[in-house]
Every structure is written in C-alpha cells, then in structure tokens.
Amino acid sequence: MSSAPTSPGPRSSGPTSSGSVSPAPTSSEAVPPEPASPSATEWRTRPEAPADIAAVRAVNLAAFPTASEADLVDALRADEAWIPGLSIVTVAPDGSVAGHALLTRCRVEGAPALALAPVAVTPEHQRTGAGSAAVRAALRAARELGEDLVLVLGHPDYYPRFGFARASELGIRAPFEVPDEALMALRLRPEGAPAPTGVIQYAAPFGV
Numbered sequence: 001m002s003s004a005p006t007s008p009g010p011r012s013s014g015p016t017s018s019g020s021v022s023p024a025p026t027s028s029e030a031v032p033p034e035p036a037s038p039s040a041t042e043w044r045t046r047p048e049a050p051a052d053i054a055a056v057r058a059v060n061l062a063a064f065p066t067a068s069e070a071d072l073v074d075a076l077r078a079d080e081a082w083i084p085g086l087s088i089v090t091v092a093p094d095g096s097v098a099g100h101a102l103l104t105r106c107r108v109e110g111a112p113a114l115a116l117a118p119v120a121v122t123p124e125h126q127r128t129g130a131g132s133a134a135v136r137a138a139l140r141a142a143r144e145l146g147e148d149l150v151l152v153l154g155h156p157d158y159y160p161r162f163g164f165a166r167a168s169e170l171g172i173r174a175p176f177e178v179p180d181e182a183l184m185a186l187r188l189r190p191e192g193a194p195a196p197t198g199v200i201q202y203a204a205p206f207g208v
Contacts, residue, residue, distance in 0.1 A: 056087070059122055075205035088137045115202060148192055172185055
C-alpha cells in the first residue's frame, strides 16, 4: 500500500484498482487558485449522461499519470456499486467536460455508505474550482437520495473544505494501512442514526 498523497488537490481521492492510493497532483485547489474563468461559482454541473462516457474517461486519463482511474470508473459503471445520478461532471463554457466526481456504493461492516473516488479535473482547468464544483454537486445529489455516510481517501488539506473529518473519529477504518489523516468521512445527515463503525468494504473494482 503506498502512502497518502503528498500534495493536495482533486486529482486523487481513493484506492486505485490495485488498492494503492492514487498519485498526488502537481497542482490543485488546495492552494490559492490562479485567476481563471469561469470561477468556482460559475461552473455548471450535472449528472453524467450516456453521451459523456468517453469524455469522462478522457478527463481521468488527462488528470492521472496512468489509466488506472479511468479503468476504475469504467469498471464501477458496470458494477452493482454504481448509483445513477452520483457520477457528476463539471461542464466548461464550450460544453466540454472539465471535471468529474464519482460516488459509488461501499459498506462499513455491512452498512451502506458511499466512496468518493475518483475526483478528476483536466490539467487546463485545475485550480479553477472545477473539482470542488463536482464534489459539492455529488454530495448534494447523495443527500437528496437519502444517503448519509461518505468516505474518501485523499489529501487532508483538501477535503475538509467539504466537511470531511478523520474517519477514525467515527470508528471507521480502511481494509489496508493508510495514514489516519488521509481517510476521511462526512455525515450528510448527522441528525439521523449513528454512523456504522468498523472496516470499509469497497466495491470489487477497487481490488481491495
């Protein structure tokens, strides 16, 4: 198992199909964004449509150094862990797909939860809010579906902006060795039943 990302950003957010943590990005939204247009408040997001599948793969291929994350998305799309409406794309002004965030079913000791992975932004749109927009839209969609617990393996300087905190505070742990600060959890409905505790069971395509 490799270590957690060493620099922040939306390019990585979970175990790859081989069970390792995705490589860290070279630029990200966890540092002050460079002047860019559209701004974070202007990005348009929507659920992935069938016509977006090739573009989503292209975004993940551009964002990561290998095809592992792109292959993972394709495998998850064919898996029972896929939840319609929780694969979110960020759309650039020209209509192209600039970013992508994916939530799929995982479990914590058998109780349902969601895994946020991967999160990807094309290099030319990094540090513009495209990744944050996709993540926020995915979390809103999950809340509207009645989901509660979301888990992410990523950089601790990036994901807390969305409300994530150490999963260990809820008694949740990964099925592999990972720095405590890199595994995070978010309750979408904290007023509901207590969150489950125990070990995360990722969908089969994650390979862990």
